[in-house]
Amino acid sequence: MHGAIAMEQLSLDSLIMLTENWHEDRNLIDGATDKDQVCKLIQEVGELSDSVCKGQDIKDDIGDCMVVLINIAKRNNVTMQECLQVAYDDIEHRRGRMIDGIFVKEAKPLPRREKNDKQLAHEEKIFGNDKSCGGVPTGWIPEEEFKKDE
Numbered sequence: 001m002h003g004a005i006a007m008e009q010l011s012l013d014s015l016i017m018l019t020e021n022w023h024e025d026r027n028l029i030d031g032a033t034d035k036d037q038v039c040k041l042i043q044e045v046g047e048l049s050d051s052v053c054k055g056q057d058i059k060d061d062i063g064d065c066m067v068v069l070i071n072i073a074k075r076n077n078v079t080m081q082e083c084l085q086v087a088y089d090d091i092e093h094r095r096g097r098m099i100d101g102i103f104v105k106e107a108k109p110l111p112r113r114e115k116n117d118k119q120l121a122h123e124e125k126i127f128g129n130d131k132s133c134g135g136v137p138t139g140w141i142p143e144e145e146f147k148k149d150e
Helices: 012-025 034-054 059-075 080-091 117-127
Strands: 096-099 102-105
Touching: 012 059, 034 059, 059 080
Parallel strands: none
Antiparallel strands: 096 102
16 A cells, blocks of 8 residues: 555444535535535536446445435435435335346236226337337336326
8 A cells, every 4th residue: 555544444324424524514514405416416426427438446436426415315304324225115126127238127017908098008109019118128007107097
């Protein structure tokens, strides 16, 4: 490490607390808006995308995204733990498969005999003849969308 002092690895909770304090010390909680921070997040995601495309190290870019997400969470009185728990609960039992590098969610298909004219017309509009939308497979339709007008 040529003269560099080895830094102790901090826990995720400690890093989040230090990052929240950093935001507070710089008036980035009360002095900014969620919209400002979402714009900053988009900028950071753009930098992550650039690094991914160039095959460069992405740790700093992911960390920068996390710094902004911590700010948004703090501003909205939620924790990163709560947000990640909600997201995990949402995906925990999700099933699907990778198609051309894209995860396509599996949904419970309605039996053919239960499909009404509205659903069949929607499927034709969405899937067309080749069952794709702009080259991206879209192999599911939310059931609740077709229960609204019944």
